[in-house]
Amino acid sequence: MNSPRSAWLFLAPALVVLGVFFLLPVLAALILSLTDYDLYALADIRNLRFVGFGNYWELLHRPLFWSALGHTVYFVAVGVPLSMGASLGAALLLNSPLARCKPLFRTALFAPVVTTVVAVAVIWRYLFNTKYGMANYVLDLLGIHPIDWLGDPRWAMPTIILFAVWKNFGYNMIIFLAGLQAIPPNLYEAARIDGASSWRQFRHITLPMLKPTLLMVAILTVSGYFQLFAEPYVMTEGGPLQSTVSVLYLMYDEGFKWWNLGSASAVAFLLFLLMFAVTVLMVKLSRRGEHPDGGPA
Amino acid sequence: MTHGARPRRSRRGLWLAAIAVSGALLGSCAPTPAGHELTFWAIGREGEAIMQLLPAFEHAHPDIRVNVQQLPLTAAHQKLLTAFAGGSTPDLSQLGNTWLPELVALHALEPLQARVDHSGVVRADDYFASIWATNVIDGTLYGVPWYVDTRLLFYRKDLLKKAGFDAPPRTWAQWRSQLAALSDPAQHRYGILLPTNEYEQLMSLALQQPEPLLRDGGRYGNFESAGFKRALGFYVDTFKLKQAPAITNVEAGNPWTEFGRGVYAFYLSGPWNIGEFRTRLPATQQDDWATAPLPGPTGAGIGAAGGSSLVIFRASKHKDAAWQLIEYLSQPAVQQQFYELLGDMPPRRSSWEGGALRDDPKARAFREQLEQVKPTPPVPEWERIANEMQLVAAEAIAGRLTIDQAAAEIDRRADTILAKRRWVLDHAQPDPAREHTP
Numbered sequence: 128m129n130s131p132r133s134a135w136l137f138l139a140p141a142l143v144v145l146g147v148f149f150l151l152p153v154l155a156a157l158i159l160s161l162t163d164y165d166l167y168a169l170a171d172i173r174n175l176r177f178v179g180f181g182n183y184w185e186l187l188h189r190p191l192f193w194s195a196l197g198h199t200v201y202f203v204a205v206g207v208p209l210s211m212g213a214s215l216g217a218a219l220l221l222n223s224p225l226a227r228c229k230p231l232f233r234t235a236l237f238a239p240v241v242t243t244v245v246a247v248a249v250i251w252r253y254l255f256n257t258k259y260g261m262a263n264y265v266l267d268l269l270g271i272h273p274i275d276w277l278g279d280p281r282w283a284m285p286t287i288i289l290f291a292v293w294k295n296f297g298y299n300m301i302i303f304l305a306g307l308q309a310i311p312p313n314l315y316e317a318a319r320i321d322g323a324s325s326w327r328q329f330r331h332i333t334l335p336m337l338k339p340t341l342l343m344v345a346i347l348t349v350s351g352y353f354q355l356f357a358e359p360y361v362m363t364e365g366g367p368l369q370s371t372v373s374v375l376y377l378m379y380d381e382g383f384k385w386w387n388l389g390s391a392s393a394v395a396f397l398l399f400l401l402m403f404a405v406t407v408l409m410v411k412l413s414r415r416g417e418h419p420d421g422g423p424a
Numbered sequence: 425m426t427h428g429a430r431p432r433r434s435r436r437g438l439w440l441a442a443i444a445v446s447g448a449l450l451g452s453c454a455p456t457p458a459g460h461e462l463t464f465w466a467i468g469r470e471g472e473a474i475m476q477l478l479p480a481f482e483h484a485h486p487d488i489r490v491n492v493q494q495l496p497l498t499a500a501h502q503k504l505l506t507a508f509a510g511g512s513t514p515d516l517s518q519l520g521n522t523w524l525p526e527l528v529a530l531h532a533l534e535p536l537q538a539r540v541d542h543s544g545v546v547r548a549d550d551y552f553a554s555i556w557a558t559n560v561i562d563g564t565l566y567g568v569p570w571y572v573d574t575r576l577l578f579y580r581k582d583l584l585k586k587a588g589f590d591a592p593p594r595t596w597a598q599w600r601s602q603l604a605a606l607s608d609p610a611q612h613r614y615g616i617l618l619p620t621n622e623y624e625q626l627m628s629l630a631l632q633q634p635e636p637l638l639r640d641g642g643r644y645g646n647f648e649s650a651g652f653k654r655a656l657g658f659y660v661d662t663f664k665l666k667q668a669p670a671i672t673n674v675e676a677g678n679p680w681t682e683f684g685r686g687v688y689a690f691y692l693s694g695p696w697n698i699g700e701f702r703t704r705l706p707a708t709q710q711d712d713w714a715t716a717p718l719p720g721p722t723g724a725g726i727g728a729a730g731g732s733s734l735v736i737f738r739a740s741k742h743k744d745a746a747w748q749l750i751e752y753l754s755q756p757a758v759q760q761q762f763y764e765l766l767g768d769m770p771p772r773r774s775s776w777e778g779g780a781l782r783d784d785p786k787a788r789a790f791r792e793q794l795e796q797v798k799p800t801p802p803v804p805e806w807e808r809i810a811n812e813m814q815l816v817a818a819e820a821i822a823g824r825l826t827i828d829q830a831a832a833e834i835d836r837r838a839d840t841i842l843a844k845r846r847w848v849l850d851h852a853q854p855d856p857a858r859e860h861t862p
Contacts, residue, residue, distance in 0.1 A: 166804055167848050169509055170530040174848055256677060258612075278675045280822075366621055366672050368818055383502050385808050 160392035169386065182393035191369065192394070195377045196401075198284060202373065203352045206288045210348055211341075213296040218303035219333075233304075237297040244294060248361035251290050252277065277363055280370035287358045287371055294358075295351070299344050306340035307333070342413045346406055353402050374398045461489045462745055463514040465504075468497040469696075470518055470571075470732070473765040474753075481752045488745045501807075508532050515740040516749065518570060518732045521558040526804035527735070528561045534736040534743060537565040545751040550772045554729040558799040567733030568750050569771035571762065574727035574797050575628045575718070576789055578683070578691040578701065582712040592716035596658055599719045606689040609666040616690035617683070618662065619673035620821055623814035624728060625692045628718060629655040631798045632726045638838070642803040643846045645838025647813070648831045654721065656817060656827055663821045670821050680704040683713070692718075694730070698786050699767035715789040717796070729797035731771065769794070805841050812837040 160182055162168075168175040186192045217236055221229055239247065254261045255276035263273040276286045310333065318328050334341075356379065359371035365380075372380075374394060382391025466474050471494030478490050493514070495503050501523060507513045508530055519527065527533050540546050546568055548556055559567040579592050587606055593599035603615030618625050630637060633651025638644065646652070662668045676682075683691050684705045691697070701713060718725035734753060736746045752758060759770035760779030769790050770776060781787050800806055813834050820830040 163844065165844060166505075166526060166529060167844055169505070170532075174844075176847075252674065257671075257675060259677070275675075278671050363674060364621065364672070366674070366818075368822055368824075369815060386505055 156392045156395060159388055160390075160396050162389045163387075164389040165385075165387045178389070182390045183397065186390065186393055186397065191372065192374075192377065194369065195372045195374050198371060199353060199355055199373045199375075201284060202288060202291070202355050203349060205285075206291055206352050207345070207348050209288065210292045210296050210352075211299060211344060213292055214299035214344070215303050217296065217300045218307055219329075221300070221304055222307040233301075236300055239294045240297040242294075244357045245361050247294060248290065248358060252362050255286055278367055280368045283363055283367060283371050287355075287362060290362065291352070291355070291358050295348075299348060302340060302344055303337070306337050310336045338413070342409070346409055349405060349409065350402055353398065353405070374401075460487045460742065460745055461491055462516065462742055462749060464490055464492050464749065465495055465500075465514045465517040466492055467495050467500040467518050467520070467732070469766060470768065471495070473762060473768075476765060477753070477758060477761060481749060484752070485745075485748060488748065490749060505530075511739065513737040513739050515742050516734060516736045516746040519567060519735045520732050521555075521567070521569070521730065522800055522807055522810075524559060524567055524733060524735070525561055525802045525806065528564075528566050529804040532737055532739075533566045534738050534740070535564050535566060536568065536736065536747075539747050540565065540568070543747075543751060546754050550774050552729075552771055552773070552794045552797065554797045554799055555731060555771045555794070558729050558731075558802070559733050561802050567735040568754055570732050570734045570753060571759075571768035572729070572731035572771045572794060572797075573694045573696075573769065574730060574790065574793050575624050575692055575694050576727055576793050577716045577718060578693060578697060579714060579716060580683070580686065580689045580712055581714050583686055583689045592714070593719040594724060595719055596721050600658075600661075603662065603667040603690070604665065607665070607667045609669075612687060614669050614688055615667040616662065616692060617676060617679055617688040618659070618668045618692060619676055620663075620670055620818045621672040621674070621814065623810040623817075624694075624730070626655065626659045626814060626817055627800065627810055628692070628725075628728045629659055631728050631800070632718070632720050636801065638801045638803065638809075638842075641849070642801055643842060643849065645809065645835040645842070647834040647838065648828075653827055653831050656820065656830060659817065660820050660827065660830075664823075670818075684709055695769045695787075695790055696767055715786050717789050717793040724792075724796065727793045727797045729799045731769075803842070803845060805845060808841055809838045812841065 161177060161179055163176050163178050163182070220226060221233060221236075226232070253259075255263075257263060257273060257275045257278060260276070262276060266273060274282055276282050314332050314336075315328055318332060323331070354375050355373040356375040359365055359373060359376055360379070363371045365372040365376055375398065378391050378394040378398070381387045381394060464474075471492060474492060478492065482488065482490060500520075504513075504517070504519075504523070504527065508527070513532060524533075540548060551569055552572065555569045555572050559565055559569060577592060583606060584590075584592065584602065587602070589602055589605070593602050607613060607615040630652050633649070633655055635646055635649035635651040637646055637652065639646040663670050673679075679688070679691060680697075680700050681704065682688060683701070698715070702710070705713070718727050720726060734750045736743050736750070740746055753762075754772070756770070756772060756775040756778070759772065759775040760781060762768055763770060763775075764780050769787070770781070776782065776791055781791075800810070803809075816825065816830050816834045816837070819825045819833075820827065825833065
């Protein structure tokens with residue numbers, strides 16, 4: 128038996144699994160997105176029509192799709208930097224030699240990640256209740272007029288961002304912590320001997336050394352945040368005035384609430400294309416200004 | 425009753441096991457008990473209540489075992505469609521009557537007229553006519569009404585009296601003046617709570633109009649009719665005049681307590697709230713609230729014919745046993761028991777003649793309203809159209825659209841949603857009966 132053939136033989140089980148459970152469903156969804164599969168087609172397959180790119184065309188002409196996309200991009204653009212900032216800040220604090228009770232804080236800050244999103248969303252819904260919520264109670268103490276957190280279209284998305292950042296930052300914090308602990312301490316020692324301030328140490332040692340971790344965390348967070356669904360589903364049901372409908376929420380509504388699987392698949396592929404493009408862009412941007420050997424500029 | 429039934433069942437199980445074992449040993453073919461196990465899907469709180477009604481049924485039909493699966497209301501619709509797509513529908517199910525047309529369009533349900541004709545229990549003329557009519561699609565009967573649900577007014581008797589009104593409103597004009605008298609937005613007091621993400625309230629007002637909500641056999645929306653605009657105008661004005669807060673039910677949180685505190689004098693909702701108000705308000709307040717039929721544009725108003733029916737799935741292998749269960753649940757005595765357990769209103773007039781319902785002053789308004797209900801358009805897309813209607817209405821409440829713009833927008837969305845239906849109707853065999861459905 129020659130060696131390429133035996134290689135394929137060994138690869139075959141994995142390829143079959145990949146093909147059946149990954150490629151085939153994706154292909155089926157792609158074909159589905161080119162048809163108008165809906166309730167009537169479910170009842171009688173003769174009611175199924177091949178519509179080509181009709182679903183995509185209709186979506187691109189639907190104001191709700193664009194507003195859902197807008198809400199999702201808003202969530203990503205504001206949520207990701209906030210989330211990464213919070214997790215990096217928390218990781219730096221936990222990594223600092225001055226920090227006390229590190230295991231306690233690490234657990235406490237990681238706790239929101241492991242709780243169920245539905246359960247905590249219900250609690251946050253109470254915190255943000257306009258009349259009885261703690262958030263407005265605190266604002267009231269400070270003499271600020273109460274805010275209709277989840278009922279005002281302008282405030283609903285920021286509130287959800289706040290919730291999502293709180294819920295997720297612990298996960299990235301753990302990754303950052305691991306990244307920080309991998310930086311050789313002698314670099315800081317050398318910098319201190321040279322008289323570098325802690326800001327300069329952060330700027331010229333911590334950040335460059337963390338760069339691969341930062342990129343990975345950024346990609347993970349961006350792709351996670353593009354898939355915003357559970358938070359608005361539980362906290363606002365897409366409201367008020369559909370101001371928290373995300374792309375995935377739209378897909379859920381189309382597909383599983385109204386059973387328009389054709390157009391729901393089209394939404395899924397558009398979201399996939401968007402996320403793919405953004406990820407490629409991020410990787411490209413991070414490579415810019417790098418030495419060919421991969422080290423920092 | 426439950427205590428008596430339980431040991432009996434396990435002893436019967438033993439018995440059957442013994443028969444099965446000996447049957448296998450003898451090489452004969454004993455009937456398997458699994459052949460009579462019914463799968464019944466119940467939705468929401470009905471699923472808990474029905475457990476208490478089943479022992480008596482199983483006692484009377486020792487060859488039938490009922491396996492009840494409870495679906496949460498929020499996931500039920502999806503679960504039913506998924507089950508149909510996957511070929512795993514139950515034998516029978518509770519089914520909201522706005523969902524019925526959808527499953528009929530899928531050819532998932534068993535026609536029931538022949539069984540009703542031979543039934544000594546289910547008598548069509550004893551049921552409220554409109555509720556019965558929601559189960560007839562294109563001239564074929566697909567369900568037997570189980571309980572009815574129509575939205576009407578809960579109101580604070582004491583607050584109305586204090587404001588100088590002796591009776592609840594009968595017309596929109598009276599309603600408007602009472603709402604005005606009872607609202608004080610500066611003090612966070614409103615005449616009524618109308619959650620802006622629930623379509624049932626606006627739909628009830630819209631059904632009171634002479635024009636149908638869809639036209640041409642359900643091919644197009646009819647929301648630009650004068651009647652719908654009148655209903656939408658009345659609804660939106662209630663918010664503009666600050667007689668209702670523009671909040672969703674997510675923010676409304678606990679409307680029962682707020683109703684008790686007098687934040688709202690009226691609450692437009694369904695019969696299950698009789699039970700909620702009885703348990704959530706203190707005993708001292710129980711005489712302060714009452715129910716009233718919906719006011720109409722000029723006189724006693726029409727309400728929406730909602731509720732749930734019992735249906736048998738076409739794929740079921742135990743249709744006769746399923747029908748026996750439907751007959752059992754349709755007996756007036758059982759329906760009265762069901763009402764006492766849950767507060768769900770029975771759909772038959774004779775069920776209202778006795779038991780707790782006859783003397784219950786809070787239920788009387790529902791009895792009155794039930795003679796005056798109107799079904800929603802029997803198209804599978806209705807639920808979605810009603811949702812879009814409410815989304816656009818919420819835009820109008822927020823002042824982003826005028827009444828005319830909103831009506832046109834709802835029509836536009838309804839026509840888009842109905843596009844496939846038009847295509848299917850135009851390509852189906854010509855069916856004269858279908859052309860005349862409203």
